[in-house]
Amino acid sequence: MKLQQSTRIIMASLAAGALILPLASCGAGGNADKIKLSYLSWNNEQASKPFIDEFEKENPDISIDFSYSPPTPEYIQTLQTRLVGNQAPDVFVITSENKADLMNNHYVKDLTDEPFMKNIAQANKDFVTRDGKVYGMSTSSWASGIVYNKDLLKKAGTQEVPKTWDDFLAACAKLKKAGVTPYLETVADGRSRIPDAFTGAKFAKDGTDVTSLASKSRQTPGEDEKQAIKEWMKLYDQNLVTRDTVGMSADDVKTQFVNGQVAMICTGPWDFSTFQQAKGLNWGYAQMPALSSDYEPYSQGSPSPGLAIYSKLSGDRLKAAEKFLAFMSGKWALKQQSRNGDAVTATAFDSKVVGQYEDVYTKNVKTGKYFLMNNFYKKPDVFETATKAETQQLVQGKISADQWAKNVDAKMASAQ
Amino acid sequence: MMNPCSRTAQAAEDAVRPVRGYSNHNHERHQMSGITTSVNASAHESREYRNRKRMQGFREDVTSFWFLLPILAVFVVLFLVPLIQTLYFSFTDFNGYSMNLHWQGLSNYRKVFSDPSTLEGLGFTILYAIVVMIGVTLLAIPLAVVVNHKFFGHNFVRSVFFFFSVPSLAIMGMVWKYIFSPMKSGVVNSVLSVFGIAPIPWLSNSGLAKFCVIFIAIWAQIGWHATLYLAFLQSIPADLYEQATVDGASPFQQFMHITVPQLMPGIVTSTFLLMSGGLKVYDLPFTMTKGGPGYSTYTVTQSIIQQGIGQSQYGVGSALAVLFFLATAVVVMLQLWFSNVISARFE
Missing domain, CATH: 3.40.190.10 (Periplasmic binding protein-like II)
Incomplete structure (x- = not known):
């Protein structure tokens, strides 16, 4: 079957259009005008989704680009690769195993004077403190x-x-x-x-x-x-x-x-x-x-692993990251964490813990001992x-x- | 359909043929006109022939190169580049977090040699590789000889031995951890208690832990290597045994003077695989003992992974990897040389 040159051009254009259209619709969706905040967690999507959904509901101008890597070695290596490869997430988890390296290489933002750090327990702050500066926000602990x-x-x-x-x-x-x-x-x-x-x-x-x-x-x-x-x-x-x-x-x-x-x-x-x-x-x-x-x-x-903000973040994304941490230390998020079984240590908040744990929770976890x-x-x-x-x-x-x-x-x- | 290679060869052949025809024709003329002209012409022809032959070889090389290109690309990207990078990192203080590297000279290499845990890991790795290689070889050959005979259910028996090697050694390690548990409730200790024997601290004693890891490695690999030997055994001509039987050779003499020499290529292959696999062992000791108690079942590969990736000391990990690569290359080359010497003796 022989086709005219013009027919072939029209058909090729239509086919290309059909391929491009779905891609274009991705960008033209509801998220186009939103601030995109990337968040690397070591809690899986099922555990993180309620927090993300609620945050996005409360902040319709911000959308969270969530990624996950399981604890601990896999997570640390994923974060390490992203940091060295200039693909750093805006918000990520800071923990015992990587905090020294993150601080030494200046990857984490100083959060000492942030308003959302006001309710964080001293022992949790000490966990991510170097030379009087606090580099993470941890809201619960285990003993x-x-x-x-x-x-x-x-x-x-x-x-x-x-x-x-x-x-x-x-x-x-x-x-x-x-x-x-x-x-x-x-x-x-x-x-x-x-x-x-x-x-x-x-x-x-x-x-x-x-x-x-x-x-x-x-x-x-x-x-x-x-x-x-x-x-x-x-x-x-x-x-x-x-x-x-x-x-x-x-x-x-x-x-x-x-x-x-x-x-x-x-x-x-x-x-x-x-x-x-x-x-x-x-x-x-x-x-x-x-x-x-x-x-x-x-x-x-x-203290449980905390959340940290990438040190090179600026402008709207930095503001969005700060809003996210403020949300994660707010009443709704702490309640949700407590429901998940975490022993929340943030001041002015009491977790409901298993009966047998009450003594240790009160005398060790809450007091930072x-x-x-x-x-x-x-x-x-x-x-x-x-x-x-x-x-x-x-x-x-x-x-x-x-x-x-x-x-x-x-x-x-x-x-x- | 002709493949591209044979097509090229055919074309080259066609290119050469007229030259030969011309040469024959010329030869007759030279016979008539004189010897000198004939010598000059034939020298010119042979030069031309050589040039054409060289061109043909070059064209074939180029064709082969295009066929080899994909595997060459994979080799360069996945092997050569990381190898050179590792060599470079081994002289730096790379920590995985910052690309601002500082030249450290040989200090990472000095650290490797001064670290007692790495040296202990090297000791166990060598012990594991050698004992497993000897153990598997000594047990797999007789096993192959036995299952090579026809008896009721011999195919089933062959399959059973082969199946030991189907699950990964990592899974084997997890299962055997429970079997060799030092607790009273451990499988082996429960069986021993039936006979009034006190629990044995299998995995909580350094010497016994080494024994357990090596024992399982031998047990798991015998079947696979016996199958390899079986393939070689079946290619030994039966008339050799018939002649030996007629000459009055005992079964042991037949085994030593026919079976073993005929199996030599199989032994070379099997021991090479066992040695190279043994030197890079990681999964079995890690899942069973995590390298413990202490550093008794610690391996070089675990040390590279632990120090390099786990502890963000990529410089030290890379130095260890480079040294291990060289040591493995030397050991494997020595083994191949030794195997060749033995093979030559039996030929």
Whole structure:
């Protein structure tokens, strides 16, 4: 079939038009005049959507370009690639593992004097503070504690988890005598949570400014945590806990507790739903024991990751980003976070938490009496991996607590 | 249909043919006119022939180049460029956040050699690669010989052994973690308790953890390599065995003097794959022990990923990657040389 030249041109134009039209309609939609704010989160779309929908409803001139990368290594690498490749998101998540790098490379905006930071708890500000400047907005926190099986404690004539470390060790000995496995923790997935709590209490008593620790030229987290490590190791030195914890994962330990095979374990709120669903499990959640009666009962805990604004943002997009953070620290967003199970720490707001968590929430989370070593030293990833490996060797009896501290500090020094 | 290559060859042949015809015709004339003219002309012809031949070769090279271009492009983009970039990063303080790089000289290389965890990782990687290579080879050959015989259900048995290697080692690691759990409730310990044996700290003891990782690697790979050997076994002529039987050779003598020498190309292939795979191992130890207890099952690949990407020390990670690349190249070349020497001895 032969077609005229003009017919062919008309047909080609129509085909090209058909291809271009849908593309053109994308740009010509309702979002054309809106300010586009890019937001990289590590919460998935399902979790983030209610917040985004409500924000866009309240701010019809702003549309959020949402993207997501799962925590933690994947998220950190995605953000890193986007920052280096000049594709930085306007708003993103700042957390323990990337905050030092973000601050060192000046990627995050100073939020210290922003009006929306007024209601943020001091411990949450300290988490992302460098040289008196706050670089992120974190609105909730978590604190670990001792989960206990009330029925098993009763067997050894104990009603509750002791308040001090010596009493805790004595209670473990009593439980062991009664034929009950007193306590388990994982050393396979990471270091124990107890030494961090002791170190936090020690820093608080000494009046140490924890926000200045990362600025020190020589990083000595090993030396700083040595005393706490020595105290914690009494669990193993007194043969109260099996050294097989080196090969036990957090899931293994949780399963043992749910099956009523161990009286106490150390974990956090993320495991509550499992305990609530376990049939016939009579459980409680207590504060971690204090180092001694001279110290306050601290917990291993941390503010949840915060939101940060890209430092090079300006004009309308900067205003939109500030509006978004103000919204995320507002009543509606905090209520929604609380409904999702987060322990909100923003001042003048009380989260409704699980009954068992009430004590730890009131005494540790709300008061900021929690501490996580990773949050306050340079190179938290190096610290995390070094302490895990060295702690496994310590529990195996291959090295002493002094060697543990020396090895951790040597690893930190080589990474600076 | 003629393919482009053969078409080119045909064209070249056609181009050469008239020259040969001309040469024959000329030869007759020279016989009549004199020897000198004949020598000059034939030298000229052979030069022309060589030139045409060279042109033909060049044209073929150009054609081959176009065929090789896609794979060459993939090689350059996905291998050569990252390799050169890695080499460059290994001399800098690149942290993944800033492209404002500073030249560090050999300091990243010095860090690699002074880090005890990396050296421990290197030790376990070499141990793993060598033991797994020897273990798999020693077990896969007899297994292949056994399943090469016809017996009831031999196809089923072959399939069962092959299936061990179908799931990825990462999944194997997760499953075996529960089997070798040091707790009383661990699968192996539960079985042992039936016989009154106390729980064994499988994954919480450094030595036992190394054993567990290597044991599973051997167990999972035997079937695949036995299948490889089976293919080589089936190509050994049966009359060799018949003659040996007539000569009174025992089954062991037949195995040592017929089967093993005939399997040598298979052994070279299998050990090469095992060695190169063993040196870059990551998935199995990571899913089973995450490199622990301590650094007992830590591997070089885990160290590269952990230091380079996990801890944003791309300089150190790159230095380690460069050194590992060179070390692997040397080990693999040595292995190939050794295999060739052994093969030559059996030929």
